[in-house]
Amino acid sequence: xxxxxxxxxxxxxxxxxxxxxxxxxxxxxxxxxxxxxxxxxxxxxxxxxxxxxxxxxxxxxxxxxxxxxxxxxxxxxxxxxxxxxxxxxxxxxxxxxxxxxxxxxxxxxxxxxxxxxxxxxxxxxxxxxxxxxxxxxxxxxxxxxxxxxxxxxxxxxxxxxxxxxxxxxxxxxxxxxxxxxxx
Amino acid sequence: xxxxxxxxxxxxxxxxxxxxxxxxxxxxxxxxxxxxxxxxxxxxxxxxxxxxxxxxxxxxxxxxxxxxxxxxxxxxxxxxxxxxxxxxxxxxxxxxxxxxxxxxxxxxxxxxxxxxxxxxxxxxxxxxxxxxxxxxxxxxxxxxxxxxxxxxxxxxxxxxxxxxxxxxxxxxxxxxxxxxxxxxxxxxxxxxxxxxxxxxxxxxxxxxxxxxxxxxxxxxxxxxxxxxxxxxxxxxxx
Ligand code: SF4
Ligand code: SF4
Ligand code: FES
Numbered sequence: 001x002x003x004x005x006x007x008x009x010x011x012x013x014x015x016x017x018x019x020x021x022x023x024x025x026x027x028x029x030x031x032x033x034x035x036x037x038x039x040x041x042x043x044x045x046x047x048x049x050x051x052x053x054x055x056x057x058x059x060x061x062x063x064x065x066x067x068x069x070x071x072x073x074x075x076x077x078x079x080x081x082x083x084x085x086x087x088x089x090x091x092x093x094x095x096x097x098x099x100x101x102x103x104x105x106x107x108x109x110x111x112x113x114x115x116x117x118x119x120x121x122x123x124x125x126x127x128x129x130x131x132x133x134x135x136x137x138x139x140x141x142x143x144x145x146x147x148x149x150x151x152x153x154x155x156x157x158x159x160x161x162x163x164x165x166x167x168x169x170x171x172x173x174x175x176x177x178x179x180x181x182x183x
Numbered sequence: 184x185x186x187x188x189x190x191x192x193x194x195x196x197x198x199x200x201x202x203x204x205x206x207x208x209x210x211x212x213x214x215x216x217x218x219x220x221x222x223x224x225x226x227x228x229x230x231x232x233x234x235x236x237x238x239x240x241x242x243x244x245x246x247x248x249x250x251x252x253x254x255x256x257x258x259x260x261x262x263x264x265x266x267x268x269x270x271x272x273x274x275x276x277x278x279x280x281x282x283x284x285x286x287x288x289x290x291x292x293x294x295x296x297x298x299x300x301x302x303x304x305x306x307x308x309x310x311x312x313x314x315x316x317x318x319x320x321x322x323x324x325x326x327x328x329x330x331x332x333x334x335x336x337x338x339x340x341x342x343x344x345x346x347x348x349x350x351x352x353x354x355x356x357x358x359x360x361x362x363x364x365x366x367x368x369x370x371x372x373x374x375x376x377x378x379x380x381x382x383x384x385x386x387x388x389x390x391x392x393x394x395x396x397x398x399x400x401x402x403x404x405x406x407x408x409x410x411x412x413x414x415x416x417x418x419x420x421x
Contacts, residue, residue, distance in 0.1 A: 151301055
């Protein structure tokens with residue numbers, strides 16, 4: 001009989017109003033990824049083909065909330081993940097995309113799809129397939145409870161590695177001063 | 184023999200008339216602060232320098248040192264409160280450090296690192312105060328102002344120009360420029376002013392010099408805020 005395999009932790013990741021930079025930073029842990037896949041199994045993630053998150057131990061969220069679909073995905077992650085982590089400046093405070101907040105949404109859409117030079121009589125997309133943008137960009141903690149925050153734009157590979165390895169060791173994640181930055 | 188008080192159990196010498204924070208910083212002991220500046224009388228607005236003296240909380244930048252007093256500063260309780268104050272400052276403004284040219288040289292940011300702030304926590308205000316880029320050499324990004332009044336004090340008391348003021352009330356309080364047009368270009372503000380160098384955050388910015396210092400060599404890349412007890416960014420030579 002085979003010895004029972006050590007149960008791997010399940011990790012899901014997603015990018016909401018993100019730039020995928022936090023995921024790239026995650027990949028920056030480089031060959032440590034080989035160690036990681038021994039310890040964790042990836043559920044829903046831009047790196048897998050899984051369409052909806054199953055029950056997971058850890059959910060990593062990059063990006064703030066800029067449209068209705070972001071909110072649905074975030075709620076799915078909160079429901080399925082025991083520990084939800086806001087990764088990067090956008091998930092934490094809306095990030096640079098939130099610089100649109102002082103501008104009115106109709107004005108932005110007008111400008112981008114209608115009046116900007118070269119768009120002769122452009123139309124604002126209105127297919128119901130498309131998620132409606134939110135009036136403002138929001139940090140994720142304004143919609144669901146977040147268990148841990150990993151700042152940085154993006155957090156470094158070392159930062160992500162530190163938090164994950166702390167969690168895998170069953171410890172409260174703890175970032176030392178040199179891994180803490182917002183830029 | 185000079186007089187002393189104790190700060191977190193350490194003897195701190197002081198001269199008559201010095202405030203608690205002045206004596207502490209002179210002795211190389213860090214007390215978090217944003218609106219305190221060694222060359223100006225206190226303002227007492229940021230409240231980060233709050234300490235416990237003989238069991239009561241008080242701002243160490245407004246409290247004169249007395250012989251034999253017992254001051255607590257580096258305690259979990261006070262640091263938790265300081266972190267909350269710092270979080271409030273972050274959500275009141277638009278502190279998008281990833282695109283701010285003061286990042287790495289900013290006292291608010293460095294203090295937040297020092298206090299281990301992982302998130303601004305509260306809901307954001309997202310204020311909308313238009314940038315004043317009227318002046319040929321300087322711009323004002325009002326959405327990052329922490330109302331420390333250092334530029335007001337520098338312009339009035341050192342430069343003798345009175346270029347800046349804090350106007351409005353409550354959450355509407357904001358930095359304003361003392362000209363009928365409220366435009367910096369319509370004042371006698373100049374690059375030689377102390378007010379041009381004193382802002383601890385990214386509000387009063389010299390044009391065309393941003394992002395000149397490589398990451399890793401910025402002020403607080405090299406030293407955490409606690410080791411930077413001189414309290415102020417070195418006046419940047421142009
Ligand atoms: S002023 Fe400081 S805290 Fe604010 S955005 Fe700039 S670097 Fe960040
Ligand atoms: S502009 Fe800078 S120096 Fe002036 S009050 Fe605001 S934060 Fe302080
Ligand atoms: S430094 Fe004392 S209140 Fe700001």
